[in-house]
Amino acid sequence: MKKTMYEKIWDAHLVRASASEVPILYIDTHLVHEVTSPQAFEGLRLNNRKVRRPELTFATMDHNVPTTDRSLPIKDQIAAKQMETLAQNCTEFDIPLYDINSPEQGIVHVIGPELGITQPGKTIVCGDSHTSTHGALGALAFGIGTSEIEHVLATQCLLQHKSETFEIRVDGTLPYGVTAKDIILSIIGHIGIDGGNGAVVEYTGSTIRALSIEERMTICNMSIEAGARAGMIAPDDTTYEYIAGKRFAPKGEAFDAAVEGWKQLPTDEGASYDRTLQLDAADIAPQVTWGTNPGMVTDVTERVPNPADMDTADEKRAAEHALDYMDLEPGTPMTDIAVDRVFIGSCTNSRISDLRAAAEVVKGRKVADTVNAMVVPGSQAVKRQAETEGLDEVFRAAGFEWREAGCSMCLGMNPDTLMPGQRCASTSNRNFEGRQGKGGRTHLVSPQMAAATAVTGHFVDIREFSS
Amino acid sequence: MEAFKEHVGLVVPLDRINVDTDQIIPKQFLKRIERTGFGEFLFFDWRYLENGDPNPEFVLNHSRYAGASILIAGANFGCGSSREHAPWALQQYGFKAILAPSFADIFRNNCYKNGILPIALPADVIASLSQEAHDTEGYRLMVDLEEQAVICPDGTAHTYEIGDFEKYCLLNGLDEIGWTLQYETDIAAYENQNRL
Numbered sequence: 001m002k003k004t005m006y007e008k009i010w011d012a013h014l015v016r017a018s019a020s021e022v023p024i025l026y027i028d029t030h031l032v033h034e035v036t037s038p039q040a041f042e043g044l045r046l047n048n049r050k051v052r053r054p055e056l057t058f059a060t061m062d063h064n065v066p067t068t069d070r071s072l073p074i075k076d077q078i079a080a081k082q083m084e085t086l087a088q089n090c091t092e093f094d095i096p097l098y099d100i101n102s103p104e105q106g107i108v109h110v111i112g113p114e115l116g117i118t119q120p121g122k123t124i125v126c127g128d129s130h131t132s133t134h135g136a137l138g139a140l141a142f143g144i145g146t147s148e149i150e151h152v153l154a155t156q157c158l159l160q161h162k163s164e165t166f167e168i169r170v171d172g173t174l175p176y177g178v179t180a181k182d183i184i185l186s187i188i189g190h191i192g193i194d195g196g197n198g199a200v201v202e203y204t205g206s207t208i209r210a211l212s213i214e215e216r217m218t219i220c221n222m223s224i225e226a227g228a229r230a231g232m233i234a235p236d237d238t239t240y241e242y243i244a245g246k247r248f249a250p251k252g253e254a255f256d257a258a259v260e261g262w263k264q265l266p267t268d269e270g271a272s273y274d275r276t277l278q279l280d281a282a283d284i285a286p287q288v289t290w291g292t293n294p295g296m297v298t299d300v301t302e303r304v305p306n307p308a309d310m311d312t313a314d315e316k317r318a319a320e321h322a323l324d325y326m327d328l329e330p331g332t333p334m335t336d337i338a339v340d341r342v343f344i345g346s347c348t349n350s351r352i353s354d355l356r357a358a359a360e361v362v363k364g365r366k367v368a369d370t371v372n373a374m375v376v377p378g379s380q381a382v383k384r385q386a387e388t389e390g391l392d393e394v395f396r397a398a399g400f401e402w403r404e405a406g407c408s409m410c411l412g413m414n415p416d417t418l419m420p421g422q423r424c425a426s427t428s429n430r431n432f433e434g435r436q437g438k439g440g441r442t443h444l445v446s447p448q449m450a451a452a453t454a455v456t457g458h459f460v461d462i463r464e465f466s467s
Numbered sequence: 468m469e470a471f472k473e474h475v476g477l478v479v480p481l482d483r484i485n486v487d488t489d490q491i492i493p494k495q496f497l498k499r500i501e502r503t504g505f506g507e508f509l510f511f512d513w514r515y516l517e518n519g520d521p522n523p524e525f526v527l528n529h530s531r532y533a534g535a536s537i538l539i540a541g542a543n544f545g546c547g548s549s550r551e552h553a554p555w556a557l558q559q560y561g562f563k564a565i566l567a568p569s570f571a572d573i574f575r576n577n578c579y580k581n582g583i584l585p586i587a588l589p590a591d592v593i594a595s596l597s598q599e600a601h602d603t604e605g606y607r608l609m610v611d612l613e614e615q616a617v618i619c620p621d622g623t624a625h626t627y628e629i630g631d632f633e634k635y636c637l638l639n640g641l642d643e644i645g646w647t648l649q650y651e652t653d654i655a656a657y658e659n660q661n662r663l
Contacts, residue, residue, distance in 0.1 A: 015657045016650050022632040024647060026657055036550065038500035049644070052654075056663075064498060078498040085500050129549040129573060143573055145551035146502075147580035147643075155647045157654055161630065193485055194543040197572060227546060229572055293485055293546075314484045314541055321483070411548075413494045420517075432489040432547060434512045 002271035004165045005234055006200045009140040009265070013123050015157055022159040028122040030152050031108045032059040032095065034086040035413070036127030040150035041089040051093040052156045058117055059090050060098040062107045064413040067376050067403035070100060079414065093153075106379020106405040109133040109347040113217065114381055116246025120235040120262040125152055130347045130429065132223040135232035136216035137239050138265050140200070142230040163229045164274035166199035170207040172281035177463035179357070180215035181349060181427070181446035183207070183279075184222040185287035185297045191277060193295040196228030199275060202267065203233050207281040213242040214353045221348045222429050225294040234266035286462050288334050289431045289444040291322035296431070298334065300449070300461045306330035325433055326441050327421075335459050337443070341424040342373035342454040343436070344400075344447055346410035349427035350378030354447040355386050358427075359394040361451035361465070367399035368457030374401040374416070376408040400454070412437045425453040469582045470640035474563045475609045476536030479526055480597040484541030488553040488574060491545065497552055505552055506559030531604050539597045540567045542590065545574025554581045564610045566617065568593050579633045582640065584610060586617060586627045596625075612637060 003011070016024040037059075044051070051057060064079040066072075074080040083100060090097035098104040104111060109130050112118040120138030125131060127149045134141035144158065152158055168187055188195070201223050208216070216233045223231025240259050243249045250258045285299035296319070298305065307319035307330065323330065328337070344350070344358050355377065367373045375395050377383035383405055386392055392402045409416040410428035418424055418440025427450050431442035445453065452465045496508040513525045521528040527535070538557070544567040545553060554577045557565070562583060568590040570578075578585045588596075596619075600606045609618040612634060616624040636643060647654075657663075 016653045020631065022630070024650060024653070026654070026661075026663075028663070035497050039502040039551075042500070042502070047642075047644070053663075076498075082498050082500055127549060127551075129547065143549035145549055145554075145573060145577035145580060147551060147577065151644050151647065154644045155654060156658075157647055159632070159643060159647065193546055194569060194571070197543070197569065224547075224573075227543065227571055293487065317482070318484050411489075411494050413497065430487075430489070430547060432487045434493055435489050438493070438512055 002268040004267040004271045004273060005138065005202055005232060005265050006140060006163070006165050009121055009123065010162060012121070022161060024157045025123060025160045026157055027125050027152050028056065029117055029124040030057045031112055031124065031126035031131070032057060032149070033063055033108050033126070033128065034061045034082045035063040036146050037089065037149055038082060038085045039146050040153060041093065043150040044153060049154045051095065051153045054094040056156065057095045057153070058112070059086060059095050060105055060108050060111060061086060061100050063407045063411065065100050065406040066414050067406050067408050067416060070404055076415070103380050106381065107347045107350065107407055109221065110351060110378030110382065113137060113213070114246070114379055116243055116249035119243060119249070119258070120239060121265050125158065129224040130221050132228065132231045133217050133221040133347055135220040135223070135230050136213055137243070138232060138235035138262065140230055140232065143224065164199040166196060166201045166228065166275040167273040167277070168201055168203050169205040169276070169278045170203065170281055171205040171278070172207055174207055174210070174281045175284065177286055177448065178284050179446040179448060180211055180218040182284055182287045183281070184219045185289070185294065185444060186284045187279065188222065188226045188294050189287070189297040190279070191226055193225060193293050194227045196223060196226035199228055200230045200232065201226070201228045202273070203231060208233055209236065212353060213238060214351045217351070218348055222294065225429055235262045286446065286449055288449070288459055290326065290328060290334065291319065292325055292431055292433050294429065294431060294444060296322055297444070300334050300459060302334055304328045304330050304332040304334065335461065338423070338458040339371060339425045339443070339453055340422045341418060342371055342450050343376070343409045343424055343426040343428065344374070344450050345376030345378065345408050346428035347378065347407070348429040349447045350376060350382065352382050352385050354427065355382065355391050356389070358447040358451040359391040361448050361462070362398045362400070362455065363394050365398055365455045367454045370457045371454050373399065373454040374403055374409070376403045376416070377405050379405045409436050411435060425450045425459065468580070468640045468642070471563070471582050471584055471612055471637040473609060473611045473613065474536065475607055476563060477532065477534055478537045478539060478596070478600040478606050478608050479532040479535035480600040481526055481538060481540045482597065485543045485546055486540055487547035488545055488550050489547055491553040492550065492556040497550060502555060503559065505556035506561070509556040509560040534561070536561050536563045537608055537610065538562050538565045539593060539600060540565065542568040544570050546571040549573045551577045551580070554578045554583050558583050566593060566596065579636065580643070582637065584612060584637065586610065588617065588625055588627055592625050
């Protein structure tokens, strides 16, 4: 029988499948961070259970770490306690930890691929919805809740229902100024934030094939913003080249053997998907969100929509709420919207290629007087690489703040937050109400668009800005 | 986990679609290392004003809905972040069941693990139940898990789907980890076979 990549990985990880029960799926890699894990470890202790495979578990601190000077004590005592708790749990259960002072510390979805932990064909879970990021290398990766974290710690397995399969095919050459971020925002705009519910998305087509691994991560990362269980892209030579030489990647003959195995993963020709969507890359323009979820998005050349034009009464009411919260008037050109803050970072867009792209726009220019802008590298390794290339100097010279690695203002658990009423151009993944700070107004954009917005003080069509 | 068989309770309507888990429990409350104490922060940004007073416009603060234990909401309830703090907050506030046209996948899973019943009903049924909850003070529904039905005061029954295993777990308050560990030999065999 012809199978999709998802079905191949699924079948290869079934420990037990009986018609009357939920299948038991084996988990190859479990990533852990400080925010969603403490109650899971506590559950193990209460039930006198052990971590079944600590060596398949990796932990880091990312969500509430400060991004300022790491040599200073952490001011937020509750956050410090949570980090301390993770450290104690990792010691007690013998789990490798990249803590706040580790040279490998970073956002869990940045360091997994960076260290070669993320590999094609693996099942990877983490108590974080953006675990879908790892699908960029041909893994089946998805977010889980804390009860499921405890389940994986105790059993190295999950009880999982099989998802539907959803092929999203993008073909053609990506126009100048249009990025992976614009592709995924455009997809979410097309199918809506629940368009992927119940499905695992596989991104295919010549446009996707031509993307780098880091760009593919941006796409897979936001699969959850369309409600998908996971997003994945078949491995190819780009994937193998990316993995080769990484710390946890197989070496020498073992690597060659692994590649032979990985080559069996892509979806068989003629295999069918439960749902499909086709897009033409030529139709995609730089995207900016206008509302309070990632599906409320439009081309930068467009205007703020009118709620009266929405298809349903529910959507009309949601758009009215959103515009009220965002303090925007229907019909306003997107490029007329001025911002107070710019955030370049998050598991969506904080890798070295994102920083290079933003620095290219910023080089020789200054951040507008009305704007406070910051760059938060996704990991300490990304930060070191950027500094080696002098990108930190480019950003600093332009007036950006240059920070330590972490999730930072993507979700504002650490001190990096918007003040009420502040408007932000952000390279992150969620523009939910209050996400970056209570009363804060978030517009999602690509790193290039964020950089250009920092310079001009308002949204700008990057295609005109650069030329 | 507490077993769930049936529940009769006051219904509160939340007329919003795409309610995300950031709204259900904002991030500043995720720093706790305990599993309890989240109920008072449920829907925090909508529920309280800047000065900390309850927002009189938010539906949970209307006195007629005090003590509500069944929430009716718009489509795609619980989207966004995987934080299990969201069902913890709902449960600790006192909700036993959530009725909506659809739910986000991770949130729905997280509900089952905490003895909350997420019930998907057709949009027109949700709209009419929501209208009743607006129009009729003290409007209560019965949620029957065994029969898989939501029963209205007039006796009308709306049936719903739930997976056999999820139903079994809820009815029995099952410890899923314990359930999986009974297949430890299968897990070990899988590991041996795949040299893991």
